Amino acid sequence: MLHGECYCGEVTFTVDETSRDAALCHCITCQHIGSACSFNLVSQFDKITVTSDVKPKSYNDTKTKSGNPIVRYFCGNCGSTVFSVPVGGGAFVKVGALKEAKEFKLAMTIFEEDGIPALVTNSKK
Numbered sequence: 235m236l237h238g239e240c241y242c243g244e245v246t247f248t249v250d251e252t253s254r255d256a257a258l259c260h261c262i263t264c265q266h267i268g269s270a271c272s273f274n275l276v277s278q279f280d281k282i283t284v285t286s287d288v289k290p291k292s293y294n295d296t297k298t299k300s301g302n303p304i305v306r307y308f309c310g311n312c313g314s315t316v317f318s319v320p321v322g323g324g325a326f327v328k329v330g331a332l333k334e335a336k337e338f339k340l341a342m343t344i345f346e347e348d349g350i351p352a353l354v355t356n357s358k359k
Protein backbone atom coordinates (compact mmCIF):
# COMPACT_ATOMS: atom_id res chain seq x y z
CA MET A 235 0.00 0.00 0.00
CA LEU A 236 1.27 3.45 -0.94
CA HIS A 237 0.47 6.58 1.06
CA GLY A 238 -0.02 9.96 -0.56
CA GLU A 239 -0.84 13.48 0.45
CA CYS A 240 -0.89 16.92 -1.08
CA TYR A 241 1.71 19.49 -0.09
CA CYS A 242 -0.39 21.08 2.69
CA GLY A 243 -1.72 17.74 3.92
CA GLU A 244 -5.46 18.45 3.60
CA VAL A 245 -5.90 15.72 0.97
CA THR A 246 -4.59 12.26 1.83
CA PHE A 247 -4.99 9.03 -0.09
CA THR A 248 -3.74 5.48 -0.42
CA VAL A 249 -2.95 3.46 -3.53
CA ASP A 250 -3.27 -0.31 -3.45
CA GLU A 251 -0.07 -1.01 -5.40
CA THR A 252 3.22 -2.80 -4.79
CA SER A 253 4.90 -1.57 -7.99
CA ARG A 254 7.76 0.92 -7.73
CA ASP A 255 8.02 1.51 -11.48
CA ALA A 256 7.13 4.96 -12.70
CA ALA A 257 7.02 6.90 -15.96
CA LEU A 258 8.57 10.30 -16.51
CA CYS A 259 6.29 12.36 -18.75
CA HIS A 260 7.60 15.27 -20.78
CA CYS A 261 4.30 16.26 -22.44
CA ILE A 262 3.29 19.89 -22.81
CA THR A 263 0.61 19.52 -20.12
CA CYS A 264 3.06 18.17 -17.55
CA GLN A 265 5.47 20.98 -18.37
CA HIS A 266 2.73 23.44 -17.58
CA ILE A 267 1.03 21.77 -14.61
CA GLY A 268 3.99 19.84 -13.23
CA SER A 269 6.44 22.76 -13.66
CA ALA A 270 8.80 20.95 -16.09
CA CYS A 271 7.85 17.29 -16.37
CA SER A 272 6.09 14.77 -14.17
CA PHE A 273 6.88 11.38 -12.63
CA ASN A 274 3.89 9.07 -12.35
CA LEU A 275 2.94 5.62 -11.17
CA VAL A 276 0.57 4.03 -13.68
CA SER A 277 -2.28 2.48 -11.72
CA GLN A 278 -6.07 2.17 -11.72
CA PHE A 279 -8.64 4.61 -10.33
CA ASP A 280 -10.31 1.90 -8.22
CA LYS A 281 -7.00 1.30 -6.41
CA ILE A 282 -6.96 4.90 -5.14
CA THR A 283 -8.81 5.71 -1.90
CA VAL A 284 -9.08 9.28 -0.67
CA THR A 285 -8.68 8.98 3.10
CA SER A 286 -9.15 12.62 4.12
CA ASP A 287 -12.48 14.33 4.79
CA VAL A 288 -11.42 16.98 2.30
CA LYS A 289 -11.79 15.62 -1.22
CA PRO A 290 -9.55 16.79 -4.05
CA LYS A 291 -10.93 19.21 -6.61
CA SER A 292 -10.88 18.14 -10.23
CA TYR A 293 -10.23 19.73 -13.59
CA ASN A 294 -11.55 18.14 -16.78
CA ASP A 295 -8.60 18.50 -19.16
CA THR A 296 -9.69 18.30 -22.80
CA LYS A 297 -6.46 19.82 -24.19
CA THR A 298 -4.43 16.60 -24.06
CA LYS A 299 -2.20 15.69 -27.00
CA SER A 300 -3.99 12.39 -27.52
CA GLY A 301 -7.36 14.12 -27.58
CA ASN A 302 -8.63 11.84 -24.80
CA PRO A 303 -9.87 13.86 -21.82
CA ILE A 304 -8.15 13.41 -18.46
CA VAL A 305 -9.65 14.38 -15.13
CA ARG A 306 -6.88 15.99 -13.08
CA TYR A 307 -7.30 15.88 -9.32
CA PHE A 308 -5.61 18.48 -7.10
CA CYS A 309 -5.82 19.96 -3.64
CA GLY A 310 -8.15 22.97 -3.58
CA ASN A 311 -6.11 24.51 -0.77
CA CYS A 312 -2.46 24.22 -1.87
CA GLY A 313 -2.95 23.35 -5.55
CA SER A 314 -0.82 20.18 -5.60
CA THR A 315 -1.72 17.70 -8.31
CA VAL A 316 -2.28 14.30 -6.69
CA PHE A 317 -3.48 12.00 -9.47
CA SER A 318 -4.99 12.09 -12.96
CA VAL A 319 -7.59 9.79 -14.46
CA PRO A 320 -7.88 9.35 -18.24
CA VAL A 321 -11.47 8.91 -19.41
CA GLY A 322 -10.56 5.67 -21.19
CA GLY A 323 -9.26 3.99 -18.00
CA GLY A 324 -6.21 3.83 -15.74
CA ALA A 325 -4.83 6.45 -13.40
CA PHE A 326 -1.56 8.33 -13.05
CA VAL A 327 -0.46 8.93 -9.47
CA LYS A 328 2.09 11.69 -8.84
CA VAL A 329 5.09 9.94 -7.32
CA GLY A 330 6.16 13.16 -5.61
CA ALA A 331 2.93 13.09 -3.58
CA LEU A 332 3.73 9.64 -2.16
CA LYS A 333 5.57 9.00 1.11
CA GLU A 334 7.32 6.13 -0.71
CA ALA A 335 8.58 8.42 -3.52
CA LYS A 336 12.26 7.65 -2.97
CA GLU A 337 11.67 3.93 -3.61
CA PHE A 338 10.56 4.51 -7.21
CA LYS A 339 12.56 3.55 -10.28
CA LEU A 340 12.52 5.26 -13.67
CA ALA A 341 10.81 2.59 -15.79
CA MET A 342 10.18 4.70 -18.88
CA THR A 343 10.08 8.20 -20.28
CA ILE A 344 7.26 9.34 -22.54
CA PHE A 345 6.63 12.31 -24.87
CA GLU A 346 10.36 13.07 -25.02
CA GLU A 347 9.72 14.73 -28.39
CA ASP A 348 7.72 17.45 -26.64
CA GLY A 349 10.04 17.84 -23.67
CA ILE A 350 12.34 20.64 -22.59
CA PRO A 351 15.59 19.52 -24.28
CA ALA A 352 17.85 20.09 -21.28
CA LEU A 353 15.72 17.75 -19.17
CA VAL A 354 15.02 15.08 -21.78
CA THR A 355 18.73 14.58 -22.44
CA ASN A 356 19.43 14.10 -18.78
CA SER A 357 16.55 11.73 -18.05
CA LYS A 358 16.47 9.64 -21.22
CA LYS A 359 15.84 5.96 -20.60
Ligand SMILES: [Zn+2]
Binds near residue numbers: 242312314
Ligand atom coordinates in the same frame (compact mmCIF):
# COMPACT_ATOMS: atom_id res chain seq x y z
ZN1 LIG B 1 -3.06 20.67 -0.10
Ligand SMILES: [Zn+2]
Binds near residue numbers: 259261262264
Ligand atom coordinates in the same frame (compact mmCIF):
# COMPACT_ATOMS: atom_id res chain seq x y z
ZN1 LIG C 1 2.49 14.43 -19.28
